[in-house]
Amino acid sequence: MISFDRLDLNLLRIFDAVMEERSVLRASQRLHLSQSAVSHALSRLRESVGEDLFIRTSNGVRPTDFAMEISHPLRAALQSMHGALSRAASPFQPGSISKTFVIAANDYVSAILLPRLNHMLSRSAPGIDLVIRPSTRLDLAEQIDLRRIDIAIGTFSSIPERLHSQLLMQQDEVLICRNGHPIMAGKMSMAAMATYPLAVVSLGGEEDGAVSGFILERGLARQSEMYDRPALEQALLQADVQIRSQMTIPHFLAIPSLLENSELVAIVPRPLATVFARTYPLAILPLPYPVGLQRLDLVWHSHNDLDPAHCWLRAQLCEAAGADIVRKMQA
Template sequence: MISFDKLDLNLIRVFDAVMEERSVLRASQRLHLSKSAVSHALSRLRDGLAQEIFVRTAKGMTPTNYAIEISGPLRAALHSMSKTLDQSGSSFTPETVRRSFVIAANDYVSATLLPQLNRQLSTAAPGIDLSIMPATRLDLAEQIDLGRIDVAIGTFRSAPERFRTKAVLSQDDVFICSGRHPIGEKLLQLEDLAQYPIAVVSLGGEGEGMLSGYILERGLARQAQMYDRHALEHALAEAGLSMRRQIVLPHFLALPMLLEGSELLAIVPRPLARTFARTLGFMIKQLPYTAPRQQLDMIWHSDNDNDPAQRWLHAQISSAADEISRLQD
């Protein structure tokens, strides 16, 4: 077995590149090395570990079970070293810096928080770019571990110790419907929920892989059902009613087209309801039952705690959320 004291870190970089690309050619291009240099490095690492790490197949370089087992910790170690060197002696000046941040968020967060955040950045840091990735991907925790996501924003029931969390926004749910809905201006009643079809959003589908509306992955429990299903079903059951839930959607984007000119009612967070009411003329109806408020959090890896740019980004997100909260109240 290879000794750590004699380990050539370049071998780990080559291993990580081949794991990512599944190709010696693409890995060599990424690392600016020749194919023979990459192949030689893999041979040295295989001999040092006394383990097979890749098998050549028609689909490319297929990692062995051993390679898959060690790839995560090795990639995390490379990322940690890179972040340490990048941050050492560095300063952050938002007015002049050129940098890109990756934020994981669903379409609701993007539609409500991102406009305000973008207005702030346009003034305070015009050289900063944002890349928004879907927070619904099943490997969200892994992407944070690997440093591919700087901040994730959503509702999380629990997070592993290696992640940091900060509350961003407290919100409640409401119903929305078309401005021409038959219910008109009257208050929404439980009986209406049994009469009219309902649209709800579940980011992870219905049931599979979920526990009480949350998906658990690598110690991170993220919300999938974007409404309190238990509170709704319990209230209807207590009243001896049953709900006609017609449509379960994986995102909020389709709701405006579905609600327009229909009898659908949809459960959405209040900040999004305000946006739809202002831009599309939808009506907002209070829940005819009691449901707890939800909390949006931002999470990030503890490796980023000492990065002044990351801390600045967190402050900007909090400031944007405070403005949304002010408008909500």
């Protein structure tokens, strides 16, 4: 029988970290403890509960069935305590606090979201600093786990239980080209589109472990193909045509200069096309095949669910998207 009154709650926090990391080393780094301190804490907890918790493997540690059984209720309890103490000890006041948030986003998201967000923060929270890191890094999930990234923004096909998500916005795709491009002279069709070289953006590929356009890392599957590749390939197959040539690039913001004085056309998200067309002499055309709406989500660690500052940041991001981006999509 476990005596809860005599149980050191710090042991539960260490257990939760090792459960997430599946590694004593990574858990010790996250908790700013030595490996021996973490190992000793696990031994104390094992003695207290009378059950084995982890089994050492060549890649770290594997939780036992007992550890899996208790992990979810313990994590929920820790999150509840963290949220209660955060609200009671330091209510978040954005107008008078100095804090830095780290957001992972690609150049497209940065271009359409940050101007509006920066304007909002400069008025309501001048002491808030933002650090934007590339969401293309292969250790994105690990960076969220280690609390080095507060929020990641992108398109994800799989999100592990330890991470939570929220819809930021939805978008579709369009074709863009320079004003006066020959494609504008006739009716848009797959045959017409296939006549000209095409530029698309890919943030990774099969060489980086991508499967069906997504890269899986530690349970988080993030999009690598930044356009609806299956829809394009299906449309080409049905029309029995092939793209003359294709240029695949890693950055959206290189596209306008590529289109200038060339026959290139490009597939981009509609909000970005609207931003480009305000600055560059570009035309926005509908694609000659159906494309579905694509989600952009916020992803964060579940430990931050109830954190007042984190809740506020998520609300600001959604407000920036709703107030500015949705209006651009409807323009």
